[in-house]
Amino acid sequence: MTETPILNILVLDDQGLVRAGMTELIRISEPRAKVFEASNYAMTIALLDKHYFQFAFLDFDLKAEFSGLDVLKYLHEQEMDTRAVMLSGCLEQDVVFQCLNAGACGYIPKDMSNNGVFRSALDTVLQGGIFLPEPIAGFNIYSNKLFPSLTDPSPESLGINGRCLEVLVYLCQGLSNKAIARKMCVEEGTIRKDYVPKLFRVFKVTRRTELLFEVSKRRIKLPKL
Known part of the structure; x- marks a missing residue:
């Protein structure tokens, strides 16, 4: 065991x-x-x-x-x-x-x-x-009125998976694009130009702080990498 x-x-x-x-x-x-x-x-x-x-x-x-x-x-x-x-x-x-x-x-x-x-x-x-x-x-943690069809959604249910999900987790940990790129062994530009804009589009935000608010509001649980 x-x-x-x-x-x-x-x-x-x-x-x-x-x-x-x-x-x-x-x-x-x-x-x-x-x-x-x-x-x-x-x-x-x-x-x-x-x-x-x-x-x-x-x-x-x-x-x-x-x-x-x-x-x-x-x-x-x-x-x-x-x-x-x-x-x-x-x-x-x-x-x-x-x-x-x-x-x-x-x-x-x-x-x-x-x-x-x-x-x-x-x-x-x-x-x-x-x-x-x-x-x-701006929401009650005991209600889901803002997202009635998304009760504790998973990132995958929003179309976020694979390496994009890794980036989301690292963004929510507060890591910079440079640090994320180093962890994922890719160019910083790949994080900044590809993954981050994609996540912003999914959550309809323009800044990292707004992204964290959306993850909080939707009560999304992030996996452990």
Whole structure:
């Protein structure tokens, strides 16, 4: 029998109680997860350099010189394929956009009063989807009114498969065209001129941020590469 691989997940928050709560919720959602905790930027970078993480939940404001956004930028600069999700008490659209543009694949408000909603957000991210808060994404995660005929559609149902699907996954991880090209062993121009425009046409968008919003709204689950 093949053993189920361990899922390494990193939780960064300067408050111990918040980290403990997040860790417990993650273990409930993903019993096979091995959760590593960090309280500051230096601890986080040390863990990232030592272990491979499939997911990282990063507190936006660490009340220190370096923030969770700095960690996000580090992941992007190092071209790590860790799916990073920002945690923040701020719901300003500019802040959400800043995180998405820096490579975040989700944004979870820390002040969610409904524990069920928070669990749903965690489940969405851990299952390969993108979660954005309702005031930003403009839809209710418990309804599918915007897309009544597309209940949790797969990328394949939208005509996205093969190498194009690989590009979609990497785009949602925040990787640059250059980094994606390097991973796929193709020319950067192939990503920029062929695959990205095709995905934009499928989702009827013109920017990466808009693409992430569409993936979130349609509750599309991305495969693990």
